[in-house]
Each structure stands twice: as C-alpha cells, then as structure tokens.
Amino acid sequence: MLAKRIIPCMDVDKGRVVKGHKFQNIRDVANPVELAKRYNEAGADELVFYDITASHEERPIFLDVVEQVAAEIAIPFTVGGGIRSIEDIHQTLRAGADKVSINSAAVKKPDLINEAALKFGSQCVVLSIDAKQTGPQKWTIFTKGGREDTELDAIEWAKRGEQLGAGELVVNAIDTDGDKSGYNLELTKAITDNVNVPVVASGGAGSNSHIAEVLTEADADAALAASVFHYGDIRIPELKNHLDQNGITVRR
Numbered sequence: 001m002l003a004k005r006i007i008p009c010m011d012v013d014k015g016r017v018v019k020g021h022k023f024q025n026i027r028d029v030a031n032p033v034e035l036a037k038r039y040n041e042a043g044a045d046e047l048v049f050y051d052i053t054a055s056h057e058e059r060p061i062f063l064d065v066v067e068q069v070a071a072e073i074a075i076p077f078t079v080g081g082g083i084r085s086i087e088d089i090h091q092t093l094r095a096g097a098d099k100v101s102i103n104s105a106a107v108k109k110p111d112l113i114n115e116a117a118l119k120f121g122s123q124c125v126v127l128s129i130d131a132k133q134t135g136p137q138k139w140t141i142f143t144k145g146g147r148e149d150t151e152l153d154a155i156e157w158a159k160r161g162e163q164l165g166a167g168e169l170v171v172n173a174i175d176t177d178g179d180k181s182g183y184n185l186e187l188t189k190a191i192t193d194n195v196n197v198p199v200v201a202s203g204g205a206g207s208n209s210h211i212a213e214v215l216t217e218a219d220a221d222a223a224l225a226a227s228v229f230h231y232g233d234i235r236i237p238e239l240k241n242h243l244d245q246n247g248i249t250v251r252r
Contacts, residue, residue: 101128180206
C-alpha cells in the first residue's frame with residue numbers, strides 16, 4: 001500500500017494565514033512562514049498554500065510570500081489562488097512551488113490544465129474542486145472562493161480534469177468546510193471511484209478518526225486540513241501514530 005499523506009493547508013489573505021467556516025467569517029491565524037516551518041518540523045508530508053482572495057480580486061498571487069515559505073521547508077509545496085495562465089504557473093513554480101493548484105481558471109478555460117500538463121508535467125498540475133451538494137448524490141462546482149455556482153457536475157468535472165492531464169485532485173466539500181464534523185465521505189468516495197489519479201480529501205476534519213475514515217472508507221490518498229492543525233486540535237505526530245495503529249500506512 002502506498003503511504004497516505006497528511007497535508008496542512010494555509011489559506012492566506014493579505015500575507016497572513018486565515019481560517020473561516022464554509023468560506024465565511026474569516027479570522028486571522030498566523031504568519032505563514034512561521035507556521036510553515038512548524039509543519040515542516042512536525043512531520044507533515046506536504047504543505048498547501050492558497051491565496052484565497054486572488055481570484056475574486058482578479059490580482060496576481062502573493063509570490064513574495066510563496067518564496068519566503070518555500071525557503072523554509074523541505075517538503076513538497078503546492079500553491080494555488082489567482083493562477084490564470086501558463087505564465088502564472090511558471091512564475092509560481094520559479095518562486096518555489098512544486099505543484100500548482102488551479103480552480104476557477106480551469107473551469108473558465110479547461111485547456112489550461114492540458115497546456116500546463118504538457119509544459120510542466122502532470123505531476124505539477126493539481127485540479128482543486130470546491131463542491132457543494134445540490135441534490136441527492138449530486139454536487140456542483142463552485143468557484144471564486146465558493147461564491148459562484150458553475151452548475152458543473154463535480155464527478156464529471158473530476159473525470160474531465162484527469163483526462164485533460166491533472167496529476168492530482170483536491171476535493172473540498174464546502175458543506176463541511178471548517179465545521180469539524182468529518183469529511184464528506186460520500187462525495188470523496190464518488191470521486192475516488194471514478195478517477196485513477198490521487199485524490200486529496202478536504203473540508204471537515206475534526207479528529208484523528210475523521211482522517212482515518214476518509215483515508216480508508218473513501219479511499220482518499222491524502223487528507224488535507226487547516227484549523228485543526230493550526231490550533232493544535234490535531235497534532236501530526238500523534239495523528240500518524242493513530243493511523244499506524246489502525247493499519248494505515250503513513251510516512252515517518
């Protein structure tokens with residue numbers, strides 16, 4: 001079995017790590033560079049950095065902050081938010097990202113996924129999916145930080161993203177984002193059953209058992225979380241011990 005990955009996520013706004021609930025009520029958390037160093041030392045497998053207002057404000061990503069974070073960590077680093085073009089991807093990779101996450105721009109211009117995969121390799125291209133339930137076993141894609149309903153079916157969009165060349169999918173359930181009630185296992189499983197690339201589950205982690213569930217019952221390849229790591233509700237070394245004791249292979 002491939003080792004499952006534990007991935008802290010830093011949502012960044014105006015150069016600071018912030019966190020909200022269902023993309024609302026945003027509050028300040030920490031300095032991203034200091035927080036990144038802490039996760040690197042704690043045994044995180046990867047780190048994700050989202051500039052959460054870049055797409056909505058139609059501005060470039062904070063590359064200076066990306067560079068500062070990249071200089072302090074030795075683990076794979078994914079960066080997203082406000083990435084609209086091949087040049088944006090190029091600049092983000094040059095700033096120190098190992099992978100680039102695309103969301104809103106991919107919906108507007110799906111060929112961007114294919115162009116990026118051909119130029120930089122699929123392993124660099126992450127399709128980020130923000131999905132909200134709109135009916136029984138039906139989820140649609142939202143963009144611009146959860147503000148805009150595209151009416152795209154989430155399962156079909158995940159399949160198309162893989163076909164276009166995305167090397168990984170991050171599936172964020174808006175309905176459970178920040179509420180610590182557990183991941184949306186139904187949505188995650190629906191996507192893992194329909195694609196062959198790694199799937200990262202996001203939205204709703206509140207305990208070690210929630211992470212164990214999504215990695216086993218929903219077949220996620222990795223679990224992403226934010227506030228529970230930021231505030232110490234879940235500590236990565238203890239989480240990895242818990243997963244190991246439950247027969248889930250993790251990196252040490």
